[in-house]
Amino acid sequence: MLRTYKYNTLSAEEKNQLIQRNTDPNNTIQETVSGILDQVKNKGDEALRDFAAKFDKVDLKNLFLEKSDIEALASTISRDQQRALEIAFQNIHRFHSTQLRRERVTETMPGVKCWREVRPIEKVGLYIPGGSAVLPSTLLMLGVPARIAGCKEIVVCSPPQQDGKINGFVAYCLLLLKIDRIYLVGGAQAVGAMAYGTQTIPKVDKIFGPGNQYVTKAKSIIQGQTNVSIDMPAGPSEVLVIADQSANPAFVAADLLAQAEHGADSQAVLVATSSATIEKVNKELKKQIIVLPRQELARKAIENSYAIITETLIEAMEFSNAYAPEHLIIESDEWQSLIVKISNAGSVFLGHLTPESAGDYASGTNHTLPTSGYARSYSGVSVDSFIKKITFQHISEEGLQQIGSTVEILAELEGLQAHKNAVSIRN
Known part of the structure; x- marks a missing residue:
């Protein structure tokens, strides 16, 4: 075979x-996705409803489900199914919780101290594919490290089923993650909604999640055209x-x-x-x-x-x-x-x-991973994907005496007098 x-x-x-693999030699996917993103950017919620009717075959009155809806749907799955999702949640949490570490302060010279501190990305968007298979496991893979990292706002988008809802497995994962709202948007339009923001869906700082070639292309386009970043190309x-x-x-x-x-x-x-x-x-x-x-x-x-x-x-x-x-x-x-x-x-x-x-x-371990050869330069999703590491430094009087002349010489050889003066004025 x-x-x-x-x-x-x-x-x-x-x-x-x-x-x-998964190439787009004639740019047909690029053109289609660019058109979808433009409509979402310009028409917001109206475009999302139109795309739901076109692609998902559902007429949406509301673009989201709230906590009461989620709880009702979660109650429809069996206890054995709930327990399986709980075990997966616990194992994913156990593995990822080891990834959040505090770094030591380094004294590079006497009186010159440098270090990094972790800060969560404040607003993250999680895309949970639907299509031919609904993937509650992807919600756990993205939601658990986001929670461990301490992200303040977690926006979840997933395509609606034909009844305008989500399945009970995804709903139960939302309860485990303490997420009270899910937006009923799929495909490239979901990526656009989280990148630009609409009347209903908040704009985020970084978008996560795998998808088909259209979703992957949408992520690459918005990363190049907006200040929103992505986890990786995951097609x-x-x-x-x-x-x-x-x-x-x-x-x-x-x-x-x-x-x-x-x-x-x-x-x-x-x-x-x-x-x-x-x-x-x-x-x-x-x-x-x-x-x-x-x-x-x-x-x-x-x-x-x-x-x-x-x-x-x-x-x-x-x-x-x-x-x-x-x-x-x-x-x-x-x-x-x-x-x-x-x-x-x-x-x-x-x-x-x-x-x-x-x-x-x-x-x-996490199953949100780079595809199409991007494993040469990208890692899979981890807690690191949801955080920033900010550098800090403090220089004492002794430290300025130690490092001052070095900075003055280097600034002078680059012809940047004001840089030199910023040190000289403190001596």
Whole structure:
């Protein structure tokens, strides 16, 4: 089922083509998204209602649900489901709570003290995708670190269901996070609403959350056109699985399909050290895909995916680092020796018993990760994503005597006399 290539027979250009994904060569997505953002900027709530009717097929009287609505919806899910969300919440909180640390004061010279202090980003916007699958886990992944960081205002947007509401799972997560309002807006228009602000939806300082290519493009546009920042480019999801002769083909196929069922634009890449492994995985794919409720989406994603045969695990790592996957799974007995060779990946799953699903939901790590090769330069969401670190310094009389002449000389050689004077006048 997977198109197969031999690593050593590929030219540099062919390898480069294989690692490209979710591109917009004709700027069609850019043009569509720019039009949506312009309407939101100029028409505000009116545009959001129009887009809800067009894309979500729902006529919204109110663009939000309040606490009483959220509580009612949360009560519709079973206690077992509530408990599963609570365990995920606790594990995510436990992992992220270790990330908030206070730094020490450093005395760079006698009397010259420098340090940094953490401050939360005051207003953050969280985008929770809807579309073909509603993701309450994403709300936990974004809301928990925002709460730990101490953000003063958390604005949540998610597409409405056809009844004009949200599902009970998202509602229960809102209760766990003590968030009393959710805005019923999806897609690029949600990004625009949080970036520009509308009559109903507040403008935020930073926007978080994964989405399709339209959401990702909207985030990149607003980052370039406004003073609102974004977490990262987090578009259609992807996984790269490295498998050697010790891998269980059924496990590998299950991991590939777990990614493929996200959507037709997802990508699941297998890098194996033998053709025999790929053949066994393909047999398992055929067997497992037919029982999936979302098998049509999974089939389309598999059609957009492929396998690479390498001679060694080292070559497999070379390709993986070039691809820079959102999710990297290493199904090998030798996983420990490969850790130091990983330079580009969003989140890594080690060994035969560590499926990506664990990180997607409940192990504690964050599943909001860079896609499309951006793992070369971006990290996944963490508490650090929701804070700023402000630098401070204090210079005593002794410190000014220690550092003053150095600053005066450097200012003078740069021709900045006023800089020099600011020191000289204090001596």
